[in-house]
Structure formats: C-alpha cells, structure tokens
Amino acid sequence: MKTQNVSSTAPRAPTSDRSDRSGGVKPIIKATGLVKRFGKTAAVDGLSLEMYEGEVFGLLGPNGAGKTTTMRMLITLLAPDAGEIVVGGFRVRDDAERVRNLIGYIPQERAVDRALTGREHMALFADLYHLPKAEGEERSAWALHMVGLTDRADEVVANYSGGMKKRLEIACGLIHRPKILFLDEPTLGLDVESRTVIWRHIRELKAEGMTMVMSTNYLDEADQLCDRLAIIDQGKLAALGTPRQLKESLQGDVLSLTPENGDSSVRERLTIALKGLDDVVHVVHRDGAIELRVTPSKTILTRVLDVVNGQGVRLEAIQYTRPSLEKVFIHYTGHQIKDEWA
Amino acid sequence: MSPYMQEVIAMTRRWFQRFKREPMSIIFGLTQPVLWLALFGNSGVTFRNAGAIPGASNYIAFMTGGVVVMTVLNSGLAGGIEMLFDKENGFLERLMAAPIKRSALIISRFLFVTALTGVQALMILGMAFLFGVVPATGWLGVGLILVIGMMLGIGFTAISMALAFSMKGHGGFFALLGFITLPLIFMSSALVPLQSMPGWLSVIAQLNPMTYAIDAVRGLILSGWHISLVKVLIVLAVFDAICLTWSNRILLRGMR
Incomplete structure (x- = not known):
C-alpha cells in the first residue's frame, strides 16, 4: 500500500x-x-x-x-x-x-x-x-x-x-x-x-x-x-x-507559620527577621498565622525554621502549600475553569 | 483487494449490519405500499374512461407501478438519514479521520439503499401478484422494473444525502421530507394517469422524473414492451447525472 x-x-x-x-x-x-x-x-x-x-x-x-x-x-x-x-x-x-x-x-x-x-x-x-x-x-x-x-x-x-x-x-x-x-x-x-x-x-x-x-x-x-x-x-x-514548571512559574509556594503564642509583637518580630531571608518574596499576616510567599527551593524550610528557633519562637503549626494547577490556570487565563467533578 | 474496495465493502457491510439489527424498518417501509395496494387497489374503483389505459381493467394493476415508484421515492429520500445521524453523533468524523477516500462512504450508501429499494420493489410486485397482477412482460419485465426503480432511487438518494449535509439537524430534515414527498406523488402519474389530469397538472407531472418511471413500470405490467422505454432510461440517466453532480459537490465539501 x-x-x-x-x-x-x-x-x-x-x-x-x-x-x-x-x-x-x-x-x-x-x-x-x-x-x-x-x-x-x-x-x-x-x-x-x-x-x-x-x-x-x-x-x-x-x-x-x-x-x-x-x-x-x-x-x-x-x-x-x-x-x-x-x-x-x-x-x-x-x-x-x-x-x-x-x-x-x-x-x-x-x-x-x-x-x-x-x-x-x-x-x-x-x-x-x-x-x-x-x-x-x-x-x-x-x-x-x-x-x-x-x-x-x-x-x-x-x-x-x-x-x-x-x-x-x-x-x-x-x-x-x-x-x-x-x-x-x-x-x-x-x-x-x-x-x-x-x-x-x-x-x-x-x-x-x-x-x-x-x-x-x-x-x-x-x-x-x-x-x-x-x-x-x-x-x-x-x-x-x-x-511542575507551570506551577513554579507562579513563584508562589506558600509557607504558613502559626506561633504558639498569638502575641502580635512576636509575629512582628518574626516577620522582620523572615523578610531578610533569600527566596522569601512576600510576608503577610492572616488569622494569627504568618504567611510567606516563597520561591521554591530545597533549603527554604530549614532556613525559615532556623530563624524561628533563633528568635526563640515555638510554633503551633506549619504548613507548606504548592500552588495547584488551578491557581496556575486562573493566573494565566484570568478566570476559573469550570470543574464538573466537584 | 484494493484499499478502495476494502473501504467500500467495510462500510457497505456496516449498513447491512445496522439494517439486520432493525429488521422492522423494512416491514414498516413496506406497510404504506401494501396499504395502497390492499385498500385502494381492491376498493373496486374503476375508471370511467378505462380505455385511456389499455389493459387496466382494475385499479390494483394500475396502482402497482405507482406503488413501486412511491416506495422507491420514500426509501431513496430516507437514504441520507443515516448519514445525518452519523454526522450528528460524531461517528462521521471518526470515519473521516481514517485514511479513506470520501467517495467510498458515499458509494457504500448508494450500494445499500439501491439494494434495499430493489428488494422492496420485488416484494411489492410479489404482493401484487398475490392480488392477481401478472406483469405482461414476464421476468424480463420484472428485471427492467427493478433497474428503473434503482435508477430513480439513486437520484433520490443523492438528493437525500445532499440535504442531510445541508441541514443543521435531523428535525429540519424530516420536516423537509414530509413537505416534499406528498407533492411529488400528487404531481406525478402515481395515482392518476396523465391523460386524466387537468392540463396544468399534467404539464407539471411531465417534469417529474417519477412520472416517467411510473409510466414505464405501468406499461411493463399492463401492456408490454414499448419503444418509449428507451426514452425513460435516458431521462432517468440524466436525472441521476444531475442529482449526483449536485450532491457530490455538497457531500465532498461537507466531508473534506
């Protein structure tokens, strides 16, 4: 043929x-x-x-x-x-x-x-x-x-x-x-x-x-x-x-730290110390937690914990979140995808 | 076997497989013609001017030709429906993604519809035979009746497939079929001979290819061989050529 x-x-x-x-x-x-x-x-x-x-x-x-x-x-x-x-x-x-x-x-x-x-x-x-x-x-x-x-x-x-x-x-x-x-x-x-x-x-x-x-x-x-x-x-x-590239392109892994002591002065102190770290893009306070927007890197978690320990702060909770593809999608298209699998 | 033959055979086989699963469709397709024969043909109607149709002693013998051609009309015009369904449910696209010649699909449909109309015409002649109608021209005449039916059927199938590809959905397609079928029958010699029509209607009827097919079939059943059969075959060939040329353009555009 x-x-x-x-x-x-x-x-x-x-x-x-x-x-x-x-x-x-x-x-x-x-x-x-x-x-x-x-x-x-x-x-x-x-x-x-x-x-x-x-x-x-x-x-x-x-x-x-x-x-x-x-x-x-x-x-x-x-x-x-x-x-x-x-x-x-x-x-x-x-x-x-x-x-x-x-x-x-x-x-x-x-x-x-x-x-x-x-x-x-x-x-x-x-x-x-x-x-x-x-x-x-x-x-x-x-x-x-x-x-x-x-x-x-x-x-x-x-x-x-x-x-x-x-x-x-x-x-x-x-x-x-x-x-x-x-x-x-x-x-x-x-x-x-x-x-x-x-x-x-x-x-x-x-x-x-x-x-x-x-x-x-x-x-x-x-x-x-x-x-x-x-x-x-x-x-x-x-x-x-x-x-993976698409998710990383958002530069938006989120590291959320909740200090054991909810005192705002502790949070302020920690925020100032953390802002100086490499790979930390942005720091905000949310519901008693400190949210760091970080560039993904292997050492970021240990470096952040070193700072926290150095400041003598004990943590109640720690959470590391990768952006979902959904976030990527919204970022690039400006609208949410309709997910029928809800 | 050439690749083209393989495509045509495979797709023709599919039409027969589909048909085999729905054998009722041929039964229903024959219901209407049988009713025409049984009810009208046996109703005892006789022509006041019976002399107009030589040998037409009863209406059923007269009707047989018309019923054969009406069945061809119905089957032919319905011939495109399956293509429309394929188009609507995406199967057509599935076929078109294969490395096939587009004409193979069209030809497979013609082969199937033509075979179907041939069988239907034969069944109607058999039915009429049970009612006492014996074709004057014998088996050879029956053969020619089938040829005439198939030639007419090819034209109508071409029209049907072209419509199937021009319409947005099957709703419109069925509406259009319903709209054109009855006028086509009334504006032909199916029910009434040309000689008994009002002048204006007989002019229109003579433009209808069905009339030529009906009169030819009727002649073969009632009277015998006649030189005008040659003219009928030529008319039908021209009708087919026009329909095929027109539909081919639409189909190939629709299938790319």
Missing part, C-alpha cells in the same frame, strides 16, 4: 529550526501560526505548538477556548485559515491521507454505532485502515483485550455503559498501531471508576512509547497524565510547560 510508506525515504516537509529547547529533537508535530475563524470570531488565533515523540501533551483550557478546533486541525479534519501543520514529517495540507495513517483519533462524543457490536466496530476500522484480514483480526483481539472488552465484544454497543463505549473507542483508535494518538476530552462525563480505567490505559500506552495529544478541561487529569501542557485561552497560547 503506497500510502503507508512513512520511512525516511518518504517526502519530508522541511521543518525549520532544530534549535528548540529539547536539545535538537525534532518535533513529531509542529504547528505554526494556526488561525481558524468561524464567522467573525477567531476560534484559534495565531497558535504555535510543538509536540515531541513519546510525550503526553495536554491542551488545557475552558470550554470554547479552541482546544477542539485546534485538535481537529491537527488531525486533518479542519483546514486552518492560516498557518502550517506538519505531522510526522508530512504537511497536513498536502498529505492529509499520509497523516491519517499515522494517527489515531478518539473523539469527544461517544462516537460509536449503537447498532453494531464491539467486534464489528473493530472489523470496520481494521478495514478502513487497510489491514489484511488476519492482521485485522489479531489486532482487534489485542485491542479488545487491552481495554477489557473481550467478554462483551459480541454484544451490541447499545448495551454498553458510557465507560465501555469510551474504551471501545480507544480500542478502535489503536487498531492500526498509530504513532500518535489524539484524545479529545477522554474522560468527559465519565464516572470516577471509568475515568480511572481510562487514565490507566493512557499510562500504559505512554509506557509503550506512544505519543499522545489530549485535550481536557479537568485540571487534575492534566496534572496527572500530561508531560507538557499548553494552556489555551481565547484561541491563544496562554502558557506552556510541564505541570
């Missing part, structure tokens, strides 16, 4: 700079200056992103931020008004079919056919990805087993639960061994147990070296699964980095 040639002899679109942060590793996906307008509103507005082989890349943003639009452009289903996308060395604009061979897509909706059985779904997609019959059956059995649907494979999907439908979708998306798997809101609307199962599958696939691009508006999901995150807001890139 000529369309499946993805070796190095295949025509490669020139991807420009090799001088990116990750030490000359070529991105497996490179999107530059993407713009997509629907009517007058720009759903995606000058977005540039790079994803690397083997990573789980998260697109995080509120509903309507442009995550799904971005993803649909990456998977060749939507033509950008401006900008360039190269996936696995192929330009999406010129070589959509080659790109489609490389990728698997697991859409947001439960896009399954209620009238078909699980196995019939697998057979359909095996044929759509042009697998020979024997290989298709083998891959189908493997994928159904992986998502734990072997026992129910011959039942029509109408009998499946929401979680099972999602797992079937994942199986369909894996049948042709895609190099890159796109997951659009993989756990949207699932119960907690199904969600845990999907997370496990994503981790297993990552362990096998699969590159994944997922969109989500669940912050804990992004935090737990993604190696790198792009926070997207109003079609623009608001922030980019590992979950």
Whole structure:
C-alpha cells in the first residue's frame, strides 16, 4: 500500500529550526501560526505548538477556548485559515491521507454505532485502515483485550455503559498501531471508576512509547497524565510547560507559620527577621498565622525554621502549600475553569 | 483487494449490519405500499374512461407501478438519514479521520439503499401478484422494473444525502421530507394517469422524473414492451447525472 510508506525515504516537509529547547529533537508535530475563524470570531488565533515523540501533551483550557478546533486541525479534519501543520514529517495540507495513517483519533462524543457490536466496530476500522484480514483480526483481539472488552465484544454497543463505549473507542483508535494518538476530552462525563480505567490505559500506552495529544478541561487529569501542557485561552497560547514548571512559574509556594503564642509583637518580630531571608518574596499576616510567599527551593524550610528557633519562637503549626494547577490556570487565563467533578 | 474496495465493502457491510439489527424498518417501509395496494387497489374503483389505459381493467394493476415508484421515492429520500445521524453523533468524523477516500462512504450508501429499494420493489410486485397482477412482460419485465426503480432511487438518494449535509439537524430534515414527498406523488402519474389530469397538472407531472418511471413500470405490467422505454432510461440517466453532480459537490465539501 503506497500510502503507508512513512520511512525516511518518504517526502519530508522541511521543518525549520532544530534549535528548540529539547536539545535538537525534532518535533513529531509542529504547528505554526494556526488561525481558524468561524464567522467573525477567531476560534484559534495565531497558535504555535510543538509536540515531541513519546510525550503526553495536554491542551488545557475552558470550554470554547479552541482546544477542539485546534485538535481537529491537527488531525486533518479542519483546514486552518492560516498557518502550517506538519505531522510526522508530512504537511497536513498536502498529505492529509499520509497523516491519517499515522494517527489515531478518539473523539469527544461517544462516537460509536449503537447498532453494531464491539467486534464489528473493530472489523470496520481494521478495514478502513487497510489491514489484511488476519492482521485485522489479531489486532482487534489485542485491542479488545487491552481495554477489557473481550467478554462483551459480541454484544451490541447499545448495551454498553458510557465507560465501555469510551474504551471501545480507544480500542478502535489503536487498531492500526498509530504513532500518535489524539484524545479529545477522554474522560468527559465519565464516572470516577471509568475515568480511572481510562487514565490507566493512557499510562500504559505512554509506557509503550506512544505519543499522545489530549485535550481536557479537568485540571487534575492534566496534572496527572500530561508531560507538557499548553494552556489555551481565547484561541491563544496562554502558557506552556510541564505541570511542575507551570506551577513554579507562579513563584508562589506558600509557607504558613502559626506561633504558639498569638502575641502580635512576636509575629512582628518574626516577620522582620523572615523578610531578610533569600527566596522569601512576600510576608503577610492572616488569622494569627504568618504567611510567606516563597520561591521554591530545597533549603527554604530549614532556613525559615532556623530563624524561628533563633528568635526563640515555638510554633503551633506549619504548613507548606504548592500552588495547584488551578491557581496556575486562573493566573494565566484570568478566570476559573469550570470543574464538573466537584 | 484494493484499499478502495476494502473501504467500500467495510462500510457497505456496516449498513447491512445496522439494517439486520432493525429488521422492522423494512416491514414498516413496506406497510404504506401494501396499504395502497390492499385498500385502494381492491376498493373496486374503476375508471370511467378505462380505455385511456389499455389493459387496466382494475385499479390494483394500475396502482402497482405507482406503488413501486412511491416506495422507491420514500426509501431513496430516507437514504441520507443515516448519514445525518452519523454526522450528528460524531461517528462521521471518526470515519473521516481514517485514511479513506470520501467517495467510498458515499458509494457504500448508494450500494445499500439501491439494494434495499430493489428488494422492496420485488416484494411489492410479489404482493401484487398475490392480488392477481401478472406483469405482461414476464421476468424480463420484472428485471427492467427493478433497474428503473434503482435508477430513480439513486437520484433520490443523492438528493437525500445532499440535504442531510445541508441541514443543521435531523428535525429540519424530516420536516423537509414530509413537505416534499406528498407533492411529488400528487404531481406525478402515481395515482392518476396523465391523460386524466387537468392540463396544468399534467404539464407539471411531465417534469417529474417519477412520472416517467411510473409510466414505464405501468406499461411493463399492463401492456408490454414499448419503444418509449428507451426514452425513460435516458431521462432517468440524466436525472441521476444531475442529482449526483449536485450532491457530490455538497457531500465532498461537507466531508473534506
């Protein structure tokens, strides 16, 4: 099959700079200056992103931020008004079919056919990805087993639960061994147990070296699964980095000290002493406690405790808080994400 | 097997699998035509000017052709509905993300709907046979009736799929279907022969491709072979070509 040639002899679109942060590793996906307008509103507005082989890349943003639009452009289903996308060395604009061979897509909706059985779904997609019959059956059995649907494979999907439908979708998306798997809101609307199962599958696939691009508006999901995150807001890139980098970028770990003696003079004395420390950005008093905003560092806690001891103050409580991804999100987008998992 | 064939076969197979799970749809699809035959055909209506239709001694023999074509109309116009459902629930996008030729999906739908209308037409002829209607042209005539039905069905299916892709949702689609089906039937020779129509209606009816199909089928059942069948086949071929060209443009734009 000529369309499946993805070796190095295949025509490669020139991807420009090799001088990116990750030490000359070529991105497996490179999107530059993407713009997509629907009517007058720009759903995606000058977005540039790079994803690397083997990573789980998260697109995080509120509903309507442009995550799904971005993803649909990456998977060749939507033509950008401006900008360039190269996936696995192929330009999406010129070589959509080659790109489609490389990728698997697991859409947001439960896009399954209620009238078909699980196995019939697998057979359909095996044929759509042009697998020979024997290989298709083998891959189908493997994928159904992986998502734990072997026992129910011959039942029509109408009998499946929401979680099972999602797992079937994942199986369909894996049948042709895609190099890159796109997951659009993989756990949207699932119960907690199904969600845990999907997370496990994503981790297993990552362990096998699969590159994944997922969109989500669940912050804990992004935090737990993604190696790198792009926070997207109003079609623009608001922030980019590992979950840890993003949290640290706020420079806002909070160290809260509650002196045993609630005397305000003790607090004043301690505050003046602490303000002189390196890495202490800001000190405030709150409900009888002293709150230090500190730059994360290994020694900050011991140094603060040395000062406290030096001042002869005994502490009733001490608390160290990392900012959550939620704080990061609010910081970069200026609004709270709607978390339906409350 | 070429990759293209593999795609077409897989998607056609899906339509049949879906159909197999809902066998009632063919039963319901045949209810209306059977009612037409059983109630109207046997109601004892006779033509005051029976001479207008040679051999049309009873209404049921006259009606059979119209009922076959009405069924083709209904099945054809319903042919796009499943595509609309696929589009609405995201399955279409799932299919489009695969490295398939877009036309493979369209062709699979035509194959399925055409096979379905062929079977339905055959069942109506069988039903009519039970009521005593024997086609004057025999098995060969039955074969040609099926060909005519399928050709007409392809045009209507193309219209249906184009509408499915132009409409926002299935609500509007069903409303439109309801709106166009009855006028199409009344403005054809399905119920009344052209000769018995008021002049203005017969002019309109002659612009309706259904009329050509109905008169051809009716002739094959009632009287026999006639040279005008060639004209009918040409008209239907032109009708198909127009519908396919138009719908193809809309479909390919909708599927990218």
